[in-house]
Amino acid sequence: MAVKDYLRQRFFPHMWCPGCGHGTILNSLIRAIEGLELKPHEIVMTSGIGCSARISGYVNVHSLHTMHGRALACATGVKLSRPHLKVLVPMGDGDALAIGGNHFIHAARRNIDLTAIVMNNRIYGMTGGQFSPLSGVGIKATTAPFTTIDNSFDVVELAKAAGASFVARSTAFHVKECKDILKKAIEHKGFSVVEILSQCPTHYGRKNKEGDAASMLEFQKKMTAKIGSKALQENPNLIARGIFVDLDKAEYCTEYEKIIDSVMKEKV
Amino acid sequence: MAKQKLKEIVINRDWCKGCGICIHFCPTKVLELDAKEKSVVVRPEDCICCRMCELRCPDLAIEVITDQDEGENNE
Numbered sequence: 001m002a003v004k005d006y007l008r009q010r011f012f013p014h015m016w017c018p019g020c021g022h023g024t025i026l027n028s029l030i031r032a033i034e035g036l037e038l039k040p041h042e043i044v045m046t047s048g049i050g051c052s053a054r055i056s057g058y059v060n061v062h063s064l065h066t067m068h069g070r071a072l073a074c075a076t077g078v079k080l081s082r083p084h085l086k087v088l089v090p091m092g093d094g095d096a097l098a099i100g101g102n103h104f105i106h107a108a109r110r111n112i113d114l115t116a117i118v119m120n121n122r123i124y125g126m127t128g129g130q131f132s133p134l135s136g137v138g139i140k141a142t143t144a145p146f147t148t149i150d151n152s153f154d155v156v157e158l159a160k161a162a163g164a165s166f167v168a169r170s171t172a173f174h175v176k177e178c179k180d181i182l183k184k185a186i187e188h189k190g191f192s193v194v195e196i197l198s199q200c201p202t203h204y205g206r207k208n209k210e211g212d213a214a215s216m217l218e219f220q221k222k223m224t225a226k227i228g229s230k231a232l233q234e235n236p237n238l239i240a241r242g243i244f245v246d247l248d249k250a251e252y253c254t255e256y257e258k259i260i261d262s263v264m265k266e267k268v
Numbered sequence: 269m270a271k272q273k274l275k276e277i278v279i280n281r282d283w284c285k286g287c288g289i290c291i292h293f294c295p296t297k298v299l300e301l302d303a304k305e306k307s308v309v310v311r312p313e314d315c316i317c318c319r320m321c322e323l324r325c326p327d328l329a330i331e332v333i334t335d336q337d338e339g340e341n342n343e
Contacts, residue, residue, distance in 0.1 A: 004328075012283050013327060019287030023326025031323070175323040201287075213326070214292035 006030040006040065008060050015054060017125075019213025021172035021198030025119050026055050028175050028196075029090070032182035033061075044087045046075040048100060051126045051200075052092035052119040069100025072107045075114050083113070083253040086186060090117040093134040094124045097153055101133070108162035111190045112252035116164075117182070118155055118193065121200040129203030140207040156244050159193040166192035167245040172199060173220040174241065181243060190251050197224070197239070272317040272334040277309045283329035290321035290330060 007030065016023050033043065043061040047053035049068035056063040062085075066074040075089045096104050096118045107114060123141060124130040131141035136152035159167045166188040170178040178196060185192040199205060199216035210216050225232040227242040277298070286305035291297075296314040299307050299321065307330070309315075315332075322330045 007328065013285065013329075016326065018285035018326075019289060020326050023328065024289075024324055027323060027325060027328050172326075173324075175320070179323075213287045214289050217289065217293070217324075 001034060001037075001039075003030055003034050006033055006060050008058055011058055014058055016051060017200075017202045019199070019201045019216075020051070020125075021121060021196075021200070021213075021216075022052055022055065022119055024172040024175065025090075025117070025178070025196050025198060026058060028172075028178040029055075029088075029117070029182055030059065032179045032186060035179065035183055036186060038086060038186075042084075042086055044075070044078050044082075044085050046071045046078060046087060046089050048091055048095040049126075050092040050095045050124065051121075052090055052198075053095060055090045055119075069095055069098070069103060071095065072100060072103040072114065072116060076107060076110075076112055079112055079114055079253060080256065083257075086115070087113070088115045088117065088186065090119060092124075092132075093118060093120040093122060094132040097155065097158075098133045105158070105162040108159050108164040108191050108193065110252045111163055111165050111249050113189055114191055115182075115185050115188075116191070116193045117185075118195045119198050120155065120195055121198040121204060122152075123200050123204040125200045125203050129200075129207060139204075141203075142207075155193065155195040156240075160245055163191075163249075164193045164245065165190035165247040165249040166243070168193070168243040169195045169197070169239070169241050171197040171220040171224055171241065173197075173217045174224075177241065184243065184246075188246070190247070190249055270336070272336050274312060274315045274317055275333045275335055275337070277312060277315065277321075278331040278333065279307055279309065280327075280329040280331075281306050283327045285327050287326060289324050289326065293320055293324060295320075 040061045045056045046064045047056040048071035079087045122135045130143040139148045168181045185194045201213045225238040227240045284306045291299045298315045300310045302308045322332045
C-alpha cells in the first residue's frame with residue numbers, strides 16, 4: 001500500500017496550524033505503519049481530546065476519538081476484547097499526563113500491549129496556550145504570563161518507573177529516527193511509550209520567542225542528543241533521544257488468557 | 269544502492285500551508301515560497317533526492333518521485 005492510502009484524504013488539508021509538529025508526527029507514523037506492511041483493518045487508533053487527538057480522524061484505520069485523557073482506558077478495552085489488533089494511542093502532553101495521568105501509569109503498570117505516543121508540544125494548544133505538566137520551569141503561557149514555576153514530568157523516567165516495557169524518545173525534527181522508533185514500538189509486545197517532541201509555533205513558539213516552525217525545529221536539533229553519544233556525555237543538560245527500555249515482560253492480555261484457560265480446565 | 273535521479277517533486281498546493289520547513293531544511297535550496305506563500309520547486313536540477321522535505325512536511329503535501337520509484341513503491 002502507498003503511504004497516502006493510510007490517510008483519509010477527504011479531510012485534508014488538516015486543521016493543524018502551519019508548521020505544527022503534529023503533522024510531521026502523522027507523516028512519520030503512517031510511514032512506520034507502511035514500513036511494517038500493516039493493513040488498515042489490523043490497526044485501531046484511539047485518541048483523547050486536544051490538537052494531537054485530531055490525528056485519529058486523519059488516518060484511514062479503525063479510529064476512536066474518545067474523552068479527554070481516557071484514550072488509554074478505551075484502548076485497554078479495545079485490546080482486551082480484540083487482542084489480535086494493533087492498538088495505537090496518540091496523545092498530547094496534557095491529555096496523557098495531566099488529565100489522563102492515572103490511566104497512563106496504570107496502563108504502564110499492567111504492561112498491556114498498546115503503543116502510547118506522547119506528542120509533546122509542552123502546551124495546551126487547542127484551548128489557547130495554557131501551560132501543561134510538561135512545560136517546565138520558566139515558560140510563558142496564557143496561564144503563566146510571568147513564567148511558570150511548576151517542575152515538569154520526565155515522560156521517560158515516569159514510564160520506566162511505572163513499568164512500561166518499551167520507552168523511547170524522539171523529535172519531530174529527527175524524522176527518520178522517529179519512524180524507526182515508532183516501528184519498533186508498534187512491533188513490541190507490551191506497553192510501549194514513545195515521547196515525540198513537537199513544536200507549537202502558534203502558542204508556545206510565539207509566547208516564548210522561539211520564532212517560526214523552522215527555528216523551533218532547529219532548537220530541537222540543538223537541545224537533544226542520542227543516548228550514548230559524545231555530545232550527551234559532554235553536556236548532560238541536553239535531552240536524550242533513543243530507546244531507553246526494551247524489555248521482554250509478561251504481557252497483560254496473554255496473562256489474562258492464561259487465567260481463563262486455567263479456570264476453564266478446572267471446571268472440566 | 270545506485271544514485272537516484274529526480275523525476276519530479278509534486279507539491280499539493282491545496283494542502284501546503286507555507287510553513288517553510290521544507291525550504292529551511294533543504295540541503296541544496298531547491299524550494300522557495302511563491303507570492304501566494306506556497307512552496308514551489310525552483311531549482312529541481314540541484315535536488316539530491318534525500319526526501320527530507322517529503323518526510324518533514326507537516327501538511328503531507330510533498331512527494332519526491334525518482335527514477336527508482338517505478339514498479340517498487342508506486343503501486
